[in-house]
Structures are given as C-alpha cells and as structure tokens.
Amino acid sequence: MAIDHVIDYKCYPKQELTTEGIIERIKGRARAEAVIKLFRDNGDNRPVSEIGFELERMTASGESETKVVMVQNMLDQADELLPFHHYCEGCPANNLGTPFGCISQIEYPISGRAELWLLNQLPIPTETLPWMLLRQGLREFKAAGEAVNSMRAEGQPFFQEKGVLVRQLGEMIVNSNQLFEMLFLLGHIKPSYGATLLMFFNIIRRNMDADTIMALTPSPDDAAENYPLLIKSEPDDDASIQRFKTFFRALYLAWALNVRLLLDV
Numbered sequence: 001m002a003i004d005h006v007i008d009y010k011c012y013p014k015q016e017l018t019t020e021g022i023i024e025r026i027k028g029r030a031r032a033e034a035v036i037k038l039f040r041d042n043g044d045n046r047p048v049s050e051i052g053f054e055l056e057r058m059t060a061s062g063e064s065e066t067k068v069v070m071v072q073n074m075l076d077q078a079d080e081l082l083p084f085h086h087y088c089e090g091c092p093a094n095n096l097g098t099p100f101g102c103i104s105q106i107e108y109p110i111s112g113r114a115e116l117w118l119l120n121q122l123p124i125p126t127e128t129l130p131w132m133l134l135r136q137g138l139r140e141f142k143a144a145g146e147a148v149n150s151m152r153a154e155g156q157p158f159f160q161e162k163g164v165l166v167r168q169l170g171e172m173i174v175n176s177n178q179l180f181e182m183l184f185l186l187g188h189i190k191p192s193y194g195a196t197l198l199m200f201f202n203i204i205r206r207n208m209d210a211d212t213i214m215a216l217t218p219s220p221d222d223a224a225e226n227y228p229l230l231i232k233s234e235p236d237d238d239a240s241i242q243r244f245k246t247f248f249r250a251l252y253l254a255w256a257l258n259v260r261l262l263l264d265v
Contacts, residue, residue: 001157002105003184004264005247007254009093009102013084019262022081022100029078032071048072092257095250104250106243112161114240115176121201125170129213130199130206135172137182137196145177147185152177189261192217194251203231203248218258 006019013022035053039046051071056064085099094101123130151158165176183197195216199206204227220226229252231245254261 002107003247004103004105005250006262007093007095007102007250007257008188008260008262009091009254009257010259011087011091011093013081013087013100017080017084023103025078025081026100026103028074032074032078035071048075093253093259095246095253102250102253104243104246106240106247108158109160109240110158110180111238111240112159112165113238114244115159115161115165115179117241118179118201118244119165119167119174119176121203122167122169122174123200123202123206127206129208129210131169131172133196133213134169134174134200137200138172138174138178141182141186145175145181148177148180151180184263184265188263189251189254191219191255191258191260194255194261195219198248198252198255201248203229203252205230216255219256223256 004023006023008019017025036048036051039051044051049070049072052068053071054066055069056066081100088094088099088101091102096104123134125131145164149164150156152162152164154162161176167174186193189197195204198204199208199213199216216227229249231248233242233245237245251261
C-alpha cells in the first residue's frame with residue numbers, strides 16, 4: 001500500500017498507454033517479481049510460466065470473486081512498456097532519472113521521523129507572511145485532521161506513530177494529521193496550490209513579499225534560477241523521509257511545468 005503520485009505531464013507514452021495503464025504495468029511487474037521471490041524462497045523452482053496465484057476482488061455488482069493470475073502474463077504486460085523507455089530520456093518531468101520517472105510513491109507505514117520532519121519544515125511566526133498564510137489556509141480548509149484519525153487505529157498499516165504529533169508555532173498549534181490532510185486528502189494538486197505547499201514546507205525560498213507570492217502561478221520562466229529546490233538527501237534520512245523528498249521534488253517539477261501532481265492515496 002502506498003500513496004502514488006504522478007506528474008501530469010503529457011507525453012507520447014501516456015497518450016498511447018494512459019497514465020493508469022502505465023501504473024498498472026509497473027505495479028504488475030513488482031507484484032510478479034515479489035511472487036516469484038516468494039516461490040523461490042520456499043523452494044519452488046518451477047518455470048515462471050507455471051507460477052500463478054489466486055486474486056480475490058470485488059465485482060461491479062459488489063460480489064467477491066477469485067481468479068487465478070499467471071505471473072508470466074503480468075510480466076508480458078509489463079514488457080509492453082519497454083518500447084517506450086527512450087521517451088523518458090531527457091523528459092523534464094523525469095523526477096527519478098529512470099524510465100517513467102514521473103511516477104513514484106510514498107510507501108506505508110509513514111515513519112514518525114518523517115512526520116516530525118514535515119512539522120519542522122513549517123514557517124515560524126517571525127516568517128510573518130508565510131506563517132499567516134499557513135494559519136489562514138488551515139482555517140479555510142477546516143483542516144482539523146479528523147479524517148486521518150482512523151488511519152492511526154491499531155492494526156492499520158498507514159502510520160508507525162499511533163498518536164498525533166504536534167508543533168506549536170506561536171499562537172498556532174499544528175498537528176501531523178492536518179499536514180497529511182493538507183498534502184494528500186484534498187485531491188490532485190494544481191500548480192497554484194502546489195506553489196503554496198512548496199513555500200509552506202520550505203522546498204522553495206519563502207522570503208517573499210505578497211506580490212512575489214502571487215506571481216508564483218503560473219510558474220515564472222526563471223523558476224529554476226530564482227526558486228531553486230532547497231531540499232537534498234541527507235545521510236540520516238530514513239526511507240519515509242527519502243520518499244517525502246522525492247514527492248516534493250515531483251511537486252516542484254509539476255509546478256515548474258505548470259501541470260498537476262496526480263495523487264492516489
């Protein structure tokens with residue numbers, strides 16, 4: 001389980017296979033390879049063409065059905081991506097530097113360290129304008145984080161921390177549920193909202209006056225020069241923090257290209 005995110009940059013592979021089709025094939029290969037490893041680890045050395053597993057799913061009528069999925073079929077479908085790999089070379093939306101690098105994910109469970117990292121990125125009261133915009137945004141979205149509480153219940157796979165983490169920023173108290181809701185539960189991220197998030201989380205500089213902030217959308221031609229990406233990998237980043245930094249790089253690229261960042265939470 002994961003939060004999938006995709007830079008909604010139009011390209012030939014997406015026109016031919018659709019975004020959903022590309023994601024399905026990428027995930028299909030990952031599932032197939034995991035099943036093969038499971039079989040091999042248990043001493044089953046049958047040819048891949050003979051390996052299958054049962055998949056239970058809900059039909060359109062709401063009934064449950066079980067079917068056998070052959071691993072080779074999943075690999076064959078994933079191989080349909082191979083002729084399109086070269087289109088990703090030099091693509092401005094290629095966040096990962098790999099084929100279909102505009103597509104990535106934040107895997108669950110999210111670590112407590114990553115939640116603390118998010119809280120520590122927020123503006124403090126002496127950063128007056130971004131701090132006021134954050135306070136206003138939380139009020140306007142009515143982001144109290146209740147929608148996230150059920151995701152922290154015992155037995156749920158979404159968060160390592162079952163309690164809510166908080167940070168006091170002057171008169172305002174912000175909690176980690178609010179940040180999750182702000183980032184992932186408001187739908188696909190449009191460039192205008194993306195620019196605001198980049199500023200809130202210190203991904204781009206936030207020492208700007210109101211006119212400069214208003215001019216962030218559409219992204220200016222000199223975005224890379226005047227608004228460079230401020231985050232970088234650190235040796236002590238855990239896996240969740242690394243994935244969040246990948247997410248914010250994707251959000252930055254989507255903003256710079258003036259396209260949405262698509263989310264599947």
